[in-house]
Amino acid sequence: MRFSTKLIHAGEPEPRIGGALALPIFQTSTFEHAGRSGYHEVKYARLSNTPNHDALGAKLAALEGTEAGLVTASGMAAISAALLATLGAGDHLIAHESLYGGTHGLLTQDLAALGVEVTFVDANRPETFAAALRPKTRAFYVEAITNPLLQVVDLDAVVAFARAHGLTTFIDSTLATPVNFRPAERGFDLVLHSATKYLNGHTDVVAGAVAGSAAGVANVKKKLDHFGGSLDPHACFLLARGLKTLELRVERQNRTALAVAEHLSRHAAVAEVFYPGLPGHAGYARAEAWFRGAGGMLSFRPAGGAGAAERFLAALRLATSAPSLGGPETLVTRPVTTSHAGVPADERARLGIGDDLVRVSIGLEAVEDLLEDFERALG
Ligand SMILES: *Cc1c(COP(=O)(O)O)cnc(C)c1O
Numbered sequence: 001m002r003f004s005t006k007l008i009h010a011g012e013p014e015p016r017i018g019g020a021l022a023l024p025i026f027q028t029s030t031f032e033h034a035g036r037s038g039y040h041e042v043k044y045a046r047l048s049n050t051p052n053h054d055a056l057g058a059k060l061a062a063l064e065g066t067e068a069g070l071v072t073a074s075g076m077a078a079i080s081a082a083l084l085a086t087l088g089a090g091d092h093l094i095a096h097e098s099l100y101g102g103t104h105g106l107l108t109q110d111l112a113a114l115g116v117e118v119t120f121v122d123a124n125r126p127e128t129f130a131a132a133l134r135p136k137t138r139a140f141y142v143e144a145i146t147n148p149l150l151q152v153v154d155l156d157a158v159v160a161f162a163r164a165h166g167l168t169t170f171i172d173s174t175l176a177t178p179v180n181f182r183p184a185e186r187g188f189d190l191v192l193h194s195a196t197k198y199l200n201g202h203t204d205v206v207a208g209a210v211a212g213s214a215a216g217v218a219n220v221k222k223k224l225d226h227f228g229g230s231l232d233p234h235a236c237f238l239l240a241r242g243l244k245t246l247e248l249r250v251e252r253q254n255r256t257a258l259a260v261a262e263h264l265s266r267h268a269a270v271a272e273v274f275y276p277g278l279p280g281h282a283g284y285a286r287a288e289a290w291f292r293g294a295g296g297m298l299s300f301r302p303a304g305g306a307g308a309a310e311r312f313l314a315a316l317r318l319a320t321s322a323p324s325l326g327g328p329e330t331l332v333t334r335p336v337t338t339s340h341a342g343v344p345a346d347e348r349a350r351l352g353i354g355d356d357l358v359r360v361s362i363g364l365e366a367v368e369d370l371l372e373d374f375e376r377a378l379g
Helices: 003-009 051-064 075-086 101-113 126-132 155-164 214-227 233-243 246-265 284-290 305-315 345-351 367-378
Strands: 068-072 092-096 117-121 137-143 168-172 190-194 208-212 270-274 297-302 331-333 358-361
Touching: 003 051, 003 246, 051 068, 051 208, 051 233, 068 075, 068 214, 075 101, 075 137, 075 168, 075 190, 075 208, 075 214, 092 101, 101 117, 117 126, 126 155, 137 155, 155 168, 190 214, 208 214, 246 270, 246 297, 246 367, 297 305, 305 358, 305 367
Parallel strands: 092 117, 092 137, 137 168, 168 190
Antiparallel strands: 068 208, 190 208, 270 297, 297 358, 331 358
């Protein structure tokens, strides 16, 4: 099956249950005992093994090109279960320095409290990786496209280094989606998603996903079973429904984001645009080589500084000021007031996240209407 067909048919139960084309919601906590023995084999919704979980896991694996897939109660449930399944007291992790805020907090606060140490590196500078290595280094963690500057780090160098030193590689591929990029094909071990974003794509579910080898995903599932971050069957149904249009949505968001990025990059009231589909962006060559499209996220700096950024947000009529991303509605934020409010100002400055930065999650509106809205607000 091609990717488009997998979105519709992969993982669906055969034969169809009761002939139903849309897999019904198995709103049951428990199932009649069927002679299974181990704790993790008992059929119980927290153990993520209802027909809704099974179908979604199989579809995700087909989409990412991995042996297995698993859905979780949130992106953070996927990330925390995957990290906790791999790292224990005394272990060490190498991570790219720009990460989703929740992940950064998990690594620096919660994993640190459990005795797991982390060293941050610039994953664009592979020559610095060796200095971060320790005898107890177990894993390397990166994101496929970073937020809010949309970096595409040297993913091939990360995989090569990890292989040479026996490290497990994690990649949060939320912003890329399997439409644009399938990290397992480039050698990553565990692919993580906030399915809250593009995979569901309708701003109405919080969910997460893990894809990887059968053994790797089973290992994560054991942690998830114990920590309790299973996805509710009704949310599974909504996620399965949202997933079917993933390619249509992401293709449109790729096109609209590129058009908006190009427009902004020519605009006199805009100082700088960050979008990996623009030739001037540091990640352009990698995005061209590895991705089908550069995604639906972009950010920019208006020419007039933080005040202009604030006035721009206030003047928008169509685009909404809100956190999160990947839905049908275009959303804008100033990362310094939302996602990166907790990052100290000097660290933000070092990472290049200025007070004037505006982040945009492109939705599914007509590009002409978005351009008009942006044009008016920039004016
Ligand atoms: C939103 C997000 C997460 C966290 O996902 P939740 O579903 O909110 O738990 C993790 N990584 C990235 C890149 C995200 O955008």
